């Protein structure tokens with residue numbers, strides 16, 4: 221990586237933190253300004269979109285293709301625009317077209333709400349899940365075709381393990397011919413440790429390639445899509461009939477009024493970096509007990525704006541989360557995480573604060589359990605009244621440390637310059653993030669003295685746990701938790717290491733209450749006229765999650781909503 225890229229990334233971080241801070245400060249908590257419409261609007265569009273990630277770009281493109289003039293408000297400046305879409309792995313679903321359509325709908329509905337599964341207990345609201353599943357079945361098989369219609373050079377790379385249904389026992393799984401691709405522009409796809417950001421389009425893979433393709437699609441629409449950079453949206457405006465007719469943004473520190481003649485679509489992402497929302501919605505210690513590894517720009521603004529005009533919420537605490545490393549980099553007091561694919565590797569285990577294993581470590585990184593492992597991690601012990609697994613500790617040896625990077629270097633917070641980490645994992649050891657000792661017993665003592673362990677570690681426990689694990693390795697069978705046998709490599713080559721892990725992952729999923737057409741609803745289920753939401757601000761994947769689902773819903777519901785809002789009649793003020 222060139223020095224200038226590193227330094228421009230550092231500058232970007234400073235810039236993005238400042239921009240995000242402005243947006244937080246100006247996020248409205250007041251009631252909607254009904255009847256207080258401006259005398260003069262600064263800009264006008266048929267469709268106004270808040271947020272320019274995968275959801276916003278797809279909705280904008282399809283609305284414009286259907287004849288609408290679109291205005292997009294984006295918080296970040298154009299040259300420092302990093303969304304979750306861009307930082308992502310770029311995996312998106314695209315079931316094969318010869319699969320059974322009814323089976324595909326059934327499978328989608330099972331993922332969203334599971335009410336077609338006998339033991340289903342929670343998830344998307346049943347009234348909306350069937351419609352959501354129908355739209356998924358209608359659009360998702362042509363996702364790759366849609367992307368290639370924006371840019372014929374775009375390639376759907378095959379990603380091992382993602383070419384089938386992750387939940388083979390679900391209704392429809394057998395006959396729907398499920399499949400996912402990873403975005404790329406190069407035939408030899410980059411792995412997750414190779415940086416795409418800042419490279420020519422032809423050399424990109426993952427989220428960067430996915431985003432560049434959408435950008436091509438936006439460019440093709442010419443003047444029909446206008447992006448207002450560095451203009452965080454702060455408030456929605458209603459007319460006297462209760463319809464949403466505009467958005468107030470902040471441009472150069474001043475209010476900027478954007479009139480929406482047909483609809484407003486909220487695509488501003490989740491609340492990964494909103495401290496109050498994390499405190500309100502996330503299970504356990506929502507701030508220090510969690511970390512995320514996407515953009516710091518997603519601060520729940522759209523959720524707050526929707527609430528201010530009467531929107532309800534649904535499954536607000538849901539998240540695509542597992543256990544990840546919280547780094548020492550902070551944004552507004554919250555730790556930035558990093559994608560941690562090495563968890564569950566040979567020569568390592570994960571223990572709680574007392575030194576005990578509690579699950580098969582491979583479930584932390586295997587698909588699909590990696591997308592809901594946080595449920596096991598944020599476990600409240602009703603006897604000690606504490607969270608024994610917050611943080612958890614990855615215990616590993618020198619063999620693992622020197623064999624590969626513990627975090628993904630090419631995507632996420634490292635690939636986009638938020639966090640500095642090297643291939644040999646020396647920097648996090650030097651900084652003290654990763655603890656190091658010559659023996660397991662000494663390592664346990666270091667953990668015990670760590671402020672987050674709060675003196676709970678029992679050194680003899682950890683020693684016994686490692687000995688037992690090593691015995692399982694000899695026997696080639698994890699008799700306690702059934703971990704994937706291929707990963708049973710002993711922890712034996714000193715020095716030994718401990719890395720903290722907390723609940724977290726790419727993004728939150730819960731948010732605004734919305735129906736199948738993604739109309740935002742009040743608590744009693746009434747649509748707020750002309751207000752829509754797409755993307756992780758209100759994910760449909762509220763029961764379980766198959767890898768690639770978030771980008772898929774940007775495409776599926778962005779296409780559906782873009783088409784529908786373009787056809788609405790104009791509103792009067």
Ligand SMILES: Cc1cc2nc3c(=O)[nH]c(=O)nc-3n(C[C@H](O)[C@H](O)[C@H](O)COP(=O)(O)OP(=O)(O)OC[C@H]3O[C@@H](n4cnc5c(N)ncnc54)[C@H](O)[C@@H]3O)c2cc1C
Pocket residue numbers: 243270271272273274275276293294295296302303304305306307308309310311312451452453454487488489490513514515517518519520521522559631632633725726727754755756757767768769770771772774
């Ligand atoms: C490292 C990583 C890997 C991932 N891998 C995958 C994967 O392989 N497949 C998959 O399906 N999903 C993946 N995800 C999740 C997926 O990327 C996101 O859920 C998805 O991209 C969300 O799209 P979005 O448009 O809703 O949000 P974003 O892409 O985050 O876009 C939201 C935009 O809104 C802007 N914004 C925020 N507030 C305001 C405001 N007040 N005014 C104006 N603009 C605002 C933000 O700056 C941002 O540009 C991954 C995520 C991460 C972080």
